[in-house]
Amino acid sequence: MRSQQEPGKLSRRGLLKAGGALVVMSAAVPVALRPSVAEAAAAGAPFPTPALTDLATWLTVHADGDITWRTGHVELGQGNRTALAQMVAEELDVSFDTVTLVMGDTDVTPDQGVTAASSTIARAGQQARLIAAEARATLLSLASDRLHVPVSRLRVDNGVVSSGRKRVSYGQLVHGKALTAVTPIVIDSQGTHVGATPKPYTEYKLVGRSVPRVDIADKVRQKTGFVHDIRVPGMLHARVVHPKGIGSTVVSVGSLPPGSNAQVVRLNNLVAVVAEQEWDAIKGAAALPVTWSDWNGLPTTEGWPAAMRAIPSKIMTQASKGDFDSAFAAASSTLQATYQTPFENHGMIGPSCGIADVRPDGSVTVWSSTQYPQGLRNGIATMLGISAEQVEVVWADGSGPYGRLSANYDDAASEAVFLSQQLGRPVRVQWSREDEHIWEPHGPGTLHDMSAGLDESGNVVAWKHDAFMAPNNDSTMLGPILAGVAMPAPRKPVGSWTGPDLYQFPNMLELAHQIPELGADTSPYPFGIRTTFLRSPGQYQITFAQEAFVDEIAAKAGQDPLRFRLRLLTDTRAIAVLKAAARRAGWEPRPSPRKEASTSGGTVTGQGIAFVVRDGTYAAAVVKAEVTPATGKILLTEVTVAQDQGQIINPRAIERQISSCVIQTASRVLHEEVTFDTSNITSADWSSYPLLRMDETPTISTVLVPNPGTPPTGVGEPAVNVIPSAISSAVFDATGVRLRTMPFTPEAVMAAMA
């Protein structure tokens, strides 16, 4: 793979600067030859934002036949740089290695929305597929003119168009010029419309193959320029001294110790120490005396469940069918239980880092690993009161964010913007581990009151799920808020139900109490404990409660948990993934808990199963676990996931995403909990917020259920949802004890078994 930099961009800019002239912009000028935001600002000329309906925005066909494809989406480690290139090369009929993707550089890439919610392939990939099909049709029409052969008699192999002995390559046809679509591209609320029809899947040569990921060799050679590695000429290093409490404001800022090589910058409540050398900034930030106001608006780790129930909330009705109350009252037996999930961290291994260069001419360049460069661009324009056309956001690889850099874009970059503006030099803000653990927007804590009524034969006649959810969509950025810059009110964060109802019962009531952020009511800032999208937000918590509770009902009815589910389901894709997971895992059909279940004596083993539909993808998991009641230790031995994601683009990349979901979620379920006192988060490092270790890694098997005729759906999140309840159910099978409050730490397990 070649570099991500737009070919020609740098040298062209150098040339333009040397010549002092500016190329006139029009759609006819290839994107790579248009001026950058910086050049436009320097010349006082407008900057043309790349248009989604302009074919030239999407691709450049170079004279040698190489193709540059531009996407607003970014690589987060899930392999979408490779999968998107596979889809594009397939539609264009070119070989895979001629296609290079430019991702998330707002000067040149189209705005395709945020890279999140497993949407890259399902939405941006499908869009790219249509545009690439249109590009191919456009190239064929050019070839038809050139070769004097009707399009219907042309064929394309590896970027060469031919008819009998007549042939011309894409490169010869275009040699870098801007392409104009043969049928205009239309994008409306219904989606993207093009004249061309993409290939039928039966003709795929590249899609469906485990093409090696194009980013991996560089990551192994340490040649990937992570945002943390970028150094801009003249750049200063900064560490931000964040407030003592979530709602604390500055009372006073002292001075750095004599001999410090650093400098203090204060803008309202944004306090930072900057220096030429990073270590001087770190030392300075540690030594700087800052007095903050006391603020004690949080309910504490122990107190939040009761506090959340007491906060007045809006109620969202997810499902209301039949008459739950009467059916529950008339049921021959009933079941009630409360489930709880903690506040969690995204836990990026590399803490947030962003670089900003705010220049005197009013133009801005920001380097960021945000999941949404276009969103960050607009956010920066708003906070500086300038137009988006004056801002360029250049995406660079970062530490896996799992939603941390989606709605909130990039806190560190937003702080760097103000520091750079103040200092007139590029500034790099690197958060400390403590900054990240405390100030990242966390995963929300939730509560779930579950009720079910059964008739005499064990059928569920009444089902209620009453959820209390801290927000999962905070979209604030710390920089402008701390600097005291008024931003248009971000949407009021609320907790939302996500995901379809898995089972249809005759009488159902499903409610979400949408709680505001804890502490927001008394904070001087427009947030409390910031909580936002964390891998499969909402559905992760909902599915834990529902699938574990379904197991409780199956146990009450004395039925095998797999058979119990199969009886409730009619969707053939759902049935297929459950059966596939069970078959591969060697599921033992029997009711839980097993006969030998015990909480005394030595290690006991159990099995658990769970199912979900997430963003159109069907996933089922079987977990096998060993439980040692005396120590409270849960060890996952084998985890099997079967998944139907529609069309498979890259099987190995999907399998890797599934194991990523399994391992990361096992960590969340077994170990993770954000703790806080009345003032702030107290789990500020990896020892107070531990992650799963390699010696706790289970053997993971995956089954990809083939379904090539169905459009592809997401693979980054579905398997996350099936792990928590499958673990809870495996422990129940082994011990007869149901764990309903995450995390299932040794202490919690021992307490539950006592």
Next chain:
Amino acid sequence: MAIELVVNGEKTTVTSSPDTPLLYVLRGELGLSGPKFGCGLEQCGACSVLSDAGARRTCVKPVSAFEGQNITTVEGLPALWAKEQDIPEADLHPIQQAWIEEQVPQCGYCQNGMMITTANLLAGNPNPTVDEIKTAFSTSGPSAHLCRCGTYDQIIKAVQRAAELMA
């Protein structure tokens, strides 16, 4: 005050202040971006390098504590392999080769430390069992090596593959 180190086989004199943790000297002064900042608390392993004393975290200990030592980062692994094999040069160390074959990295941020610890493990135990691999990454250092993307199972396979390639 200048401090002498041998970094990736080359004698180097660095001028960062002696209390600077080695990580910032490698990344800042020497421009080696392989070792990563993950915690600054010796709690994650992202900053690991090979030193004369074996795999070491670099985010806390000052550069002065490494004076005179041989320091190898992932960037220096191919040359280290070439030297060990007495061949003119190597494009990749077999550990890197195994990492590519097994397609280990997701985001890749933690992988520097994972490859360094593999080099350290295989130097003392050319044919480790799965349990020995798990121990090396979980309990043998100042902390477990952390990967948030969930690549542990691929790392185990890649360590075994690297052992084969190096045999």
